[in-house]
Amino acid sequence: MDHRPQAWGRPRDDVYGAYDASYLNNSGPRTVTQSPVVTGTSVIAIKYKDGVVMAADNLASYGSLARFTDVKRLRTFLDTTVIGFGGDVSDMQFLDRHLKELATDESYEVEPTLDDEDDEESSSSKPGHLNAANLFKYLQKLMYQRRNSFDPLWNQILVAGLDSDSKPFLASVDLRGTSFTSPSLATGFGAALAQPIMRKYAGTEEDAAKLTREQAVEVVKECMKVLFYRDARSLDRYSIAVVNKDGIELKEDEQLEKQSWAFAERIKGYGTQTV
Amino acid sequence: MFRNNYDNDSVTFSPQGRIFQVEYAAEAVKQGSVVVGIASKTHAVLVAIKRNAEELSSYQKKLFPIDEHVGIAIAGLTSDARVLSNFMKQQCLGHRLTYSRNMPIRSLVDMIGSKAQINTQHYGKRPYGVGLLVAGVDDSGPHLFEFQPSGMTEEMIAFAIGARSQMARTYLERNLDKFKTSTREELIEHGLRALKESLVQDRELTVENTSVGVVGYVKETKKTEPFQVFDGHEVQRYLELVADDKKEGGPQAATVEDESTAMDVDA
Amino acid sequence: MTSIGTGYDLSNSIFSPDGRNFQVEYAVKAVENGGTSIGIRCKDGVVLAVEKIVTSKLLKPGANKRIATVDRHLGVVYSGMLPDGRHFVDRARDEARSWRDNFKTPITTSDLASRMGNYLQAHTLYQSVRPFGITAIVGGFDAQEELPVDGQVGSGPSCGAGGKNPDKKYGGPFLYMIEPSGLYWGYYGAATGKGRQAAKAELEKLDLTGEGITLEEAVKEAARIIYVAHDDSKDKEFELEMSWISGRDGPTKGLHQEVPKALREEAERLAKKSLDDSDDEEEEKKEGDKMEE
Numbered sequence: 001m002d003h004r005p006q007a008w009g010r011p012r013d014d015v016y017g018a019y020d021a022s023y024l025n026n027s028g029p030r031t032v033t034q035s036p037v038v039t040g041t042s043v044i045a046i047k048y049k050d051g052v053v054m055a056a057d058n059l060a061s062y063g064s065l066a067r068f069t070d071v072k073r074l075r076t077f078l079d080t081t082v083i084g085f086g087g088d089v090s091d092m093q094f095l096d097r098h099l100k101e102l103a104t105d106e107s108y109e110v111e112p113t114l115d116d117e118d119d120e121e122s123s124s125s126k127p128g129h130l131n132a133a134n135l136f137k138y139l140q141k142l143m144y145q146r147r148n149s150f151d152p153l154w155n156q157i158l159v160a161g162l163d164s165d166s167k168p169f170l171a172s173v174d175l176r177g178t179s180f181t182s183p184s185l186a187t188g189f190g191a192a193l194a195q196p197i198m199r200k201y202a203g204t205e206e207d208a209a210k211l212t213r214e215q216a217v218e219v220v221k222e223c224m225k226v227l228f229y230r231d232a233r234s235l236d237r238y239s240i241a242v243v244n245k246d247g248i249e250l251k252e253d254e255q256l257e258k259q260s261w262a263f264a265e266r267i268k269g270y271g272t273q274t275v
Numbered sequence: 276m277f278r279n280n281y282d283n284d285s286v287t288f289s290p291q292g293r294i295f296q297v298e299y300a301a302e303a304v305k306q307g308s309v310v311v312g313i314a315s316k317t318h319a320v321l322v323a324i325k326r327n328a329e330e331l332s333s334y335q336k337k338l339f340p341i342d343e344h345v346g347i348a349i350a351g352l353t354s355d356a357r358v359l360s361n362f363m364k365q366q367c368l369g370h371r372l373t374y375s376r377n378m379p380i381r382s383l384v385d386m387i388g389s390k391a392q393i394n395t396q397h398y399g400k401r402p403y404g405v406g407l408l409v410a411g412v413d414d415s416g417p418h419l420f421e422f423q424p425s426g427m428t429e430e431m432i433a434f435a436i437g438a439r440s441q442m443a444r445t446y447l448e449r450n451l452d453k454f455k456t457s458t459r460e461e462l463i464e465h466g467l468r469a470l471k472e473s474l475v476q477d478r479e480l481t482v483e484n485t486s487v488g489v490v491g492y493v494k495e496t497k498k499t500e501p502f503q504v505f506d507g508h509e510v511q512r513y514l515e516l517v518a519d520d521k522k523e524g525g526p527q528a529a530t531v532e533d534e535s536t537a538m539d540v541d542a
Numbered sequence: 543m544t545s546i547g548t549g550y551d552l553s554n555s556i557f558s559p560d561g562r563n564f565q566v567e568y569a570v571k572a573v574e575n576g577g578t579s580i581g582i583r584c585k586d587g588v589v590l591a592v593e594k595i596v597t598s599k600l601l602k603p604g605a606n607k608r609i610a611t612v613d614r615h616l617g618v619v620y621s622g623m624l625p626d627g628r629h630f631v632d633r634a635r636d637e638a639r640s641w642r643d644n645f646k647t648p649i650t651t652s653d654l655a656s657r658m659g660n661y662l663q664a665h666t667l668y669q670s671v672r673p674f675g676i677t678a679i680v681g682g683f684d685a686q687e688e689l690p691v692d693g694q695v696g697s698g699p700s701c702g703a704g705g706k707n708p709d710k711k712y713g714g715p716f717l718y719m720i721e722p723s724g725l726y727w728g729y730y731g732a733a734t735g736k737g738r739q740a741a742k743a744e745l746e747k748l749d750l751t752g753e754g755i756t757l758e759e760a761v762k763e764a765a766r767i768i769y770v771a772h773d774d775s776k777d778k779e780f781e782l783e784m785s786w787i788s789g790r791d792g793p794t795k796g797l798h799q800e801v802p803k804a805l806r807e808e809a810e811r812l813a814k815k816s817l818d819d820s821d822d823e824e825e826e827k828k829e830g831d832k833m834e835e
Contacts, residue, residue: 294672447600
């Protein structure tokens with residue numbers, strides 16, 4: 001038996017043969033992330049007249065294994081912005097820490113002392129602080145810079161909040177730095193399964209501006225249900241956030257309600273069933 | 276050669292805890308011609324007296340735009356000011372590119388403050404020989420800051436630095452309560468009146484020797500009125516605002532006190 | 543002064559024959575001319591206060607802050623050369639950030655004091671730099687409950703190995719003062735700057751070690767002490783700036799924040815009142831003294 005520390009915990013060479021060091025990839029080019037490891041699935045979001053509603057389930061998968069079931073994929077920034085992460089969970093954690101540093105730097109900025117006499121409009125978007133649009137611009141630069149150094153952060157990100165004109169803001173950026181905005185957005189499977197539903201209610205900015213908060217929440221819940229029905233890497237526990245000028249309301253342990261699997265019987269064409 | 280043993284460099288404290296090199300650098304600011312800045316609830320203005328080296332030469336620049344929303348007025352070594360100005364331009368541009376917003380004025384001023392402080396603590400460096408007034412608007416409205424060679428930065432309601440600036444400051448103190456609610460034009464007028472106080476006898480504000488810079492915040496549209504410098508004939512209409520005690524006779528050829536504006540201040 | 547003319551005081555890091563570094567002592571002189579800063583540590587938090595001498599009427603009132611936040615739970619106030627103080631704060635923020643990068647958890651007050659003490663001490667070692675012309679007071683509230691690791695996304699095991707121990711208490715309020723030499727001590731009440739002697743005398747009268755006073759009482763005492771320490775005859779006007787830090791269940795929820803305006807004004811009112819009262823007493827006394835002379 002080899003008692004040297006460097007051999008602790010290793011399979012015995014005399015039984016299993018020496019470790020195949022070629023797996024360590026000591027030669028050849030340096031490689032970075034080639035694929036995500038522990039992943040989160042869809043994030044969906046839709047604008048309504050005063051703000052944005054966003055949701056994502058609480059699952060982190062390791063391949064097809066439902067590995068962690070209490071993972072919070074909606075993060076907040078300065079009580080003004082919600083950020084939803086799809087894709088690699090460890091990269092999400094990196095970004096979360098990075099955003100926390102950014103928020104700390106922001107808090108160092110002295111709060112402007114408002115004179116008593118001035119009745120400044122009491123909007124909660126703090127003057128002088130980064131709003132959702134500013135933060136999104138930053139993330140977009142960061143993601144594109146990382147892809148250009150061939151070391152991408154393997155995520156699709158949705159950013160929701162208010163812009164400089166206090167209008168609802170929603171935009172997305174992915175691991176390639178591609179970014180766009182729309183009245184409703186979804187990452188991953190959601191782009192195929194949830195977007196068509198959300199577009200029925202908020203096809204244009206004008207339509208979105210007619211939605212009430214309650215309607216938007218209903219649409220998002222409906223989409224989460226469809227995603228749970230049809231996305232094998234999803235969960236029926238999820239987080240949902242509403243962001244508007246009053247701040248953020250984030251619920252992190254919601255249960256999908258009124259599920260009905262009756263439709264499953266009608267699905268035909270694959271699996272073990274015989275037609 | 277030296278006044279005492281403690282003023283050779285900026286890393287030596289005097290027995291009283293003073294750093295003479297930094298105090299001497301502050302003297303360089305007083306060699307520069309006077310600049311005045313005032314901020315109201317909606318605007319921040321900078322006004323300056325420009326000198327010319329000789330009658331046939333052009334006039335120096337005293338006001339520099341930094342970014343859409345910030346400008347500076349300088350007193351002291353122009354070349355040192357250009358270093359700071361370049362740095363501030365880069366910071367503002369970088370900030371605008373990454374966050375697509377106006378850089379907050381205080382962060383900007385803090386950065387040059389930190390930069391200047393380093394020069395007062397390391398051997399082989401010298402303090403900047405220039406003082407600045409920084410005027411700008413950001414999300415929290417208009418601001419005016421003073422920057423000193425020591426790295427000291429403070430937000431002011433109004434201020435004046437440079438040669439004979441005490442007179443201007445006295446004027447500003449007397450009218451302190453009016454600035455907050457002043458309009459754009461009133462603010463410029465106050466600035467020019469403060470400037471006038473600092474003039475030596477027989478000297479006038481002319482279109483040649485006066486610069487005016489304005490930056491503002493339009494509350495209705497939440498947009499900035501970009502920092503703009505007015506020189507030459509453009510300042511005529513502002514000069515008319517303060518021409519009440521105008522003397523008769525043609526525009527005076529603005530020969531300026533023959534104080535040097537060159538780099539030789541600390542030689 | 544014995545130091546002058548010997549040549550041993552002309553550059554930093556040079557020992558005099560009797561083992562002194564005069565440049566550090568001169569840096570202390572710079573501190574002794576600055577506006578008074580104090581810190582009070584009480585049972586449920588820390589209060590920091592500073593006397594800001596109004597050097598010009600043209601300064602924008604209330605706009606120039608002297609107490610800085612480091613991370614979210616630490617406060618720094620300093621007396622002496624203000625640009626050096628800004629440098630100190632920048633460095634402290636860098637230390638707090640690098641601590642978080644390394645350990646994924648907020649830096650404790652004692653660790654920050656240690657790091658900054660080292661930094662100031664390093665500035666006494668070389669001829670190429672000068673010591674800091676400030677004395678800084680660092681206050682903080684280290685979280686008493688177990689904090690999630692930075693970037694944590696789940697709650698982890700609820701029992702067994704790695705499970706939580708909800709009853710265990712950590713942290714609490716802390717106060718340190720760091721001098722130009724790099725020397726630092728922990729304090730119940732700390733004072734530096736021009737009025738430090740008077741302030742120390744007042745701090746010693748407070749019960750900070752025994753039963754203790756509440757955070758709100760400490761705010762009022764801090765205001766009073768700054769008013770007592772202020773020298774009316776030499777300096778005209780001053781602005782009082784105060785900040786406080788409580789635990790998560792206190793008024794600041796574990797964050798370092800400026801004392802709310804209403805409370806500060808109330809504290810200032812009481813401070814002025816107590817000063818007027820004691821002035822009356824003193825006048826009576828003085829009259830008695832004069833008779834004796």
